[in-house]
Amino acid sequence: MLKVVKIRLYPNKVQQQLIHKTFGSCRFVYNQLLDAKIKAYECGDNLSAYELKKRLVPMKNVEGGEFLKEVDSTALQNAVLKIDVAYKNFFRRVKQGGAVGFPKFKSKHNSYQSYQTSTASIKENKLYLPKIGEVKAKFHRGKIIGKIKTVTLSYEAGQYHASINYEDGLKESVGSNNGRKIGIDVGVKAFAYTSDNQKIKHINLKKEIANVIKAQKVLSRRRKGSKNRQKAKSKLAKKHLKLKNKRNDFLHKVTKKLSENQTVAVENLMIKNMSKKAKGSIENPNMRASAKSGLNRSILQQSWGKFFELLEYKLKRNGGQLIKVDPKYTSQKCSCCGHISKENRQSQANFICTKCHTALNADYNASVNILNAVGTTVKAS
Ligand SMILES: [Zn+2]
Numbered sequence: 001m002l003k004v005v006k007i008r009l010y011p012n013k014v015q016q017q018l019i020h021k022t023f024g025s026c027r028f029v030y031n032q033l034l035d036a037k038i039k040a041y042e043c044g045d046n047l048s049a050y051e052l053k054k055r056l057v058p059m060k061n062v063e064g065g066e067f068l069k070e071v072d073s074t075a076l077q078n079a080v081l082k083i084d085v086a087y088k089n090f091f092r093r094v095k096q097g098g099a100v101g102f103p104k105f106k107s108k109h110n111s112y113q114s115y116q117t118s119t120a121s122i123k124e125n126k127l128y129l130p131k132i133g134e135v136k137a138k139f140h141r142g143k144i145i146g147k148i149k150t151v152t153l154s155y156e157a158g159q160y161h162a163s164i165n166y167e168d169g170l171k172e173s174v175g176s177n178n179g180r181k182i183g184i185d186v187g188v189k190a191f192a193y194t195s196d197n198q199k200i201k202h203i204n205l206k207k208e209i210a211n212v213i214k215a216q217k218v219l220s221r222r223r224k225g226s227k228n229r230q231k232a233k234s235k236l237a238k239k240h241l242k243l244k245n246k247r248n249d250f251l252h253k254v255t256k257k258l259s260e261n262q263t264v265a266v267e268n269l270m271i272k273n274m275s276k277k278a279k280g281s282i283e284n285p286n287m288r289a290s291a292k293s294g295l296n297r298s299i300l301q302q303s304w305g306k307f308f309e310l311l312e313y314k315l316k317r318n319g320g321q322l323i324k325v326d327p328k329y330t331s332q333k334c335s336c337c338g339h340i341s342k343e344n345r346q347s348q349a350n351f352i353c354t355k356c357h358t359a360l361n362a363d364y365n366a367s368v369n370i371l372n373a374v375g376t377t378v379k380a381s
Contacts, residue, residue: 183371193363259314267327
């Protein structure tokens, strides 16, 4: 079964330079070939991943391209394959009618840099990487036993990490699965509400958000190109990382619990306009609005995306499934008698059916509707 672990790396100064050189080379190759692909496309020609990969060798042999020979060749090949992945994702989004972002060129100013290698190995407490050598690493929770498939090396907020994908040779273990079906309504007031009447509260990120905003302000006051600006920038990246880590811990915990069910039904957010909904999350409009609300909104949106991704993965692992249903009327329909009316929704929190007078928590009512929609307006994921 394929497994992933993420470990912290502690490269020395020379290794750090080599790692950044690899980031730069992968970025160079990616951007050059993405440009080639776009230009070919404009002429009605589609360059396949194979054709793009074939261009790597001439790129290395051209004058001025020698630096590409000094870095991990599998990293460059993987960078080329990423172009194909970016295109496929782009066309999938177009098809689904979601927010469409065309494959972007990579910038060296991105706070997150990475590359993927296909030939790495573990020696004692070190990770051996081609062209870089043995890098000090911090392994935790037992040893990685099995064949390494890929290693993604990343740099963010002054820290180096490696995500190691490996095959442990064991059969996929089916986790606990209680055979139940539930519906969940994700929202703004509560993070999620389940059809078995459980409220999952939002994680409190106030402190982390405040720290990010503070660091952003400090950065905005620093003169462009100054040393202090660099410092402020790396501090901001650290605060962002802290926020992300806390949020991810929360999402892992919640999805682990929910994935014990056999079937989880959710609204298809590709159809639903979540950004509109997320706007309602600005709890305190008087607070220096734009920065805070913008951040809140993007955190919410990213959280939902990550939440569904993790939930689907964990459900599948446990032999269950995630079902996405059409979100039409889930908030206006009475889960008791089926009566649909805007008037049913008396406030954000309360649902009172104008026909049968059933009074319910609005999120709970929606989660039951989502569950009931399975098999009717289903769009299986
Ligand atoms: Zn009713």
